[in-house]
Amino acid sequence: MRGKPPEIAEEISRRPAGTGAPEILTLGRDGWLVRFALTLEPWVTAAVQKLHAQAQEAARSGALPGVTKVSPCLTSVLFSFDPASSERATMRAAIARLVEAEDWHTATPEPAARLWQVPVAFGGEHGPDLDEVATLSGRAAAQVIEDIAQTPLRVLAIGFAPGQPYLGLLPAPYDLPRMSALNPQVPQGAIALAVRQLVLFANASPTGWRQVARTAFRPFRPDSDTPIPLRAGDEMRLVPVSGSEMSVLLSAGDPAGGARLEVRR
Incomplete structure (x- = not known):
C-alpha cells in the first residue's frame, strides 16, 4: 500500500479461491495476523485450532525463531514476535511456510488435551x-x-x-x-x-x-x-x-x- 510504512501496511498472502487460503496481515510493529475469514464457520474454527497447535509446536522446535506468543481468536491466529531478534520479513516467510502446507477447508483439529x-x-x-x-x-x-x-x-x-x-x-x-x-x-x-x-x-x-x-x-x-x-x-x-x-x-x-x-x- 503506497505511502504507508511496512509496519502498518497490510500485506496479504493468498492462494486460489476455494482452497481456504488465509490472509497474512500486519498487526502493529510486532505482530502478524493469519486470518481465515470474516465470519465464523465450522471449517474456520477447525483451521484456527489446528494452526494454533501447529504454531505452538513450531515455536517450541525453533521453526519460528523470534515468536514470543501465539494467540488464537475466533477467525484468526496472532503471531507476536520480538523485532529485536527477528526481522519482520523473515517472520512472515516462516509463517507463510506453515500456512501454505495445508488446505485449511479440510482442517481437523487435534483432540483436546x-x-x-x-x-x-x-x-x-x-x-x-x-x-x-x-x-x-x-x-x-x-x-x-x-x-x-x-x-x-x-x-x-x-x-x-x-x-x-x-x-x-x-x-x-x-x-x-x-x-x-x-x-x-x-x-x-x-x-x-x-x-x-x-x-x-x-x-x-x-x-x-x-x-x-x-x-x-x-x-x-x-x-x-x-x-x-x-x-x-x-x-x-x-x-x-x-x-x-x-x-x-x-x-x-x-x-x-x-x-x-x-x-x-
Missing part, C-alpha cells in the same frame, strides 16, 4: 432467555438444553474480560443474532448465546447475548496461582444440574464450581 466437565443450570432464574432461544431456533427448551449439553464445545478464544471464554460451535439452528436491546447486566457465571457461540461471563456485565444458563465455575481467579484456568483449545462439556443444585454451588463460593478437569495427554 484437556476436558472440563462443568455443572450448569439452564432456564428459570439462571437462564431467563432460554425460552426466547428456543423460539428463535425452532426447538423446545428441553431440546436446546440437550443440544448444548451434547455438543463438545471448545474454548475458541479468551478475551473481552480477563479469562472470559468463547465456546463453540453450536449446531446451525443456533446461529442467532444478538438481542436488539442491551441487557443491562448478567451475573458472574452467566452463559449466554449468540452466533453459534456461548460465552461464560467472568464478571457481571451488560451484554447483547441471551442468557440461557449459569455456572458457579469462575474462569478468572485473580487470587489463585492459576488466575486463568482455561486454555484456548480446551474442550468443555456443560453438565445440566437443577436450579437448586446450582444455588448450592454458588453459595459454596468454590471457584471450581463443581467442575472436573480430565487431562488426556
Whole structure:
C-alpha cells in the first residue's frame, strides 16, 4: 500500500479461491495476523485450532525463531514476535511456510488435551432467555438444553474480560443474532448465546447475548496461582444440574464450581 510504512501496511498472502487460503496481515510493529475469514464457520474454527497447535509446536522446535506468543481468536491466529531478534520479513516467510502446507477447508483439529466437565443450570432464574432461544431456533427448551449439553464445545478464544471464554460451535439452528436491546447486566457465571457461540461471563456485565444458563465455575481467579484456568483449545462439556443444585454451588463460593478437569495427554 503506497505511502504507508511496512509496519502498518497490510500485506496479504493468498492462494486460489476455494482452497481456504488465509490472509497474512500486519498487526502493529510486532505482530502478524493469519486470518481465515470474516465470519465464523465450522471449517474456520477447525483451521484456527489446528494452526494454533501447529504454531505452538513450531515455536517450541525453533521453526519460528523470534515468536514470543501465539494467540488464537475466533477467525484468526496472532503471531507476536520480538523485532529485536527477528526481522519482520523473515517472520512472515516462516509463517507463510506453515500456512501454505495445508488446505485449511479440510482442517481437523487435534483432540483436546484437556476436558472440563462443568455443572450448569439452564432456564428459570439462571437462564431467563432460554425460552426466547428456543423460539428463535425452532426447538423446545428441553431440546436446546440437550443440544448444548451434547455438543463438545471448545474454548475458541479468551478475551473481552480477563479469562472470559468463547465456546463453540453450536449446531446451525443456533446461529442467532444478538438481542436488539442491551441487557443491562448478567451475573458472574452467566452463559449466554449468540452466533453459534456461548460465552461464560467472568464478571457481571451488560451484554447483547441471551442468557440461557449459569455456572458457579469462575474462569478468572485473580487470587489463585492459576488466575486463568482455561486454555484456548480446551474442550468443555456443560453438565445440566437443577436450579437448586446450582444455588448450592454458588453459595459454596468454590471457584471450581463443581467442575472436573480430565487431562488426556
